Amino acid sequence: MKENLEQIVQPLLRWFDQNARILPWRDQPTPYRVWVSEIMLQQTRVEAVKPFYQRFMEALPDIQTLANCEEEELLKLWEGLGYYNRVRNMQIAARTVIEEYGGKLPDDYLELQQLKGIGSYTAGAIASIAYGKVAPAVDGNVLRVISRVTLSREDILKQSVKRGMEQAIVEIMPADRPGAFNQALMELGAMVCVPNGEPHCESCPLKGLCLARKMGAMDEIPVKKAKKPRRIEEKTVMIIRDGEHLAIHKRPPKGLLSGLYELPNTEGHLTQNEAVAWIKEKGFSPIRIKGLETAKHIFSHVEWHMTAYLILIEDPQETGEYLFVEPEKTEEKYPIPAAFAAYARYMEIKLGQEKYREDL
Structure with a gap:
């Protein structure tokens, strides 16, 4: 997998430099702003998140105000985003950061994962985008892109598959631009190698490297085992x-x-x-x-x-x-x-x- 993936780095970064969307959390990628945006973006479209993010940041501009916020006000600020335990977990984590880290989010990938509600993906986003650390941020978009590029038919819902892709990405990640590389993969999955409908292969900077495109297997990949019915x-x-x-x-x-x-x-x-x-x-x-x-x-x-x-x-x-x-x-x-x-x-x-x- 590594040999094929090493070739994607430069074309992907060039594409991102020219096509990255202007987003409110990208102009000032502080650890707190990255954290809030990534939690909001879980299972919610970017365009839908923008006004919620603006409102939240105006009311709670830093970790201290998040830690001190009354619960009903906190839930009101989150209203419409769903998954309310996410913002409750954020507040628990904020209080831990105040008590144990002097009010500053840690910059270590593994240490970030010890905070309530921060998994490997969010930890990787904070560490790479805000702190410039080499750390993977593998979400559904990234799993889809990597699966198609490498023609992987493994079930992306398996944790072992995700961990394998995280390791593969770390091995090719440019040390001077880890945050840009992670965001480029996410952006490509969101805008080009899309989750629903036909991927926009002709616009893809990796079209010459993608094995799924070469084999005409874009509709078959990524593989997801069917979930239990609701x-x-x-x-x-x-x-x-x-x-x-x-x-x-x-x-x-x-x-x-x-x-x-x-x-x-x-x-x-x-x-x-x-x-x-x-x-x-x-x-x-x-x-x-x-x-x-x-x-x-x-x-x-x-x-x-x-x-x-x-x-x-x-x-x-x-x-x-x-x-x-x-x-x-x-x-x-x-x-x-x-x-x-x-x-x-x-x-x-x-x-x-x-x-x-x-x-x-």
């Missing part, structure tokens, strides 16, 4: 209004979407009569009820299949279970997951990436 959960969502206010509920401190606020909901798909009975059991007096469209939201291992009702009630009595808030207050204060975005217009708010749609 578990389906049926839910009925209630948009409960008393006119000016909206009912929300705080989720438990552990588990899926822990600590976030949600629309009241229950297991199963209720009929309209069952929904009315459910509302009455909660102590509310429904005036009108309207069935809404169904929706689906996909998590890593679970799918929510939702039906919903818009319910107008008489003036409610506040309970410990539900808060009745002005809808605009949820945009300011209460973090609500994008799982409910399909029903945001009935709440008169925008959720997740919809807040930034005009900017994307």
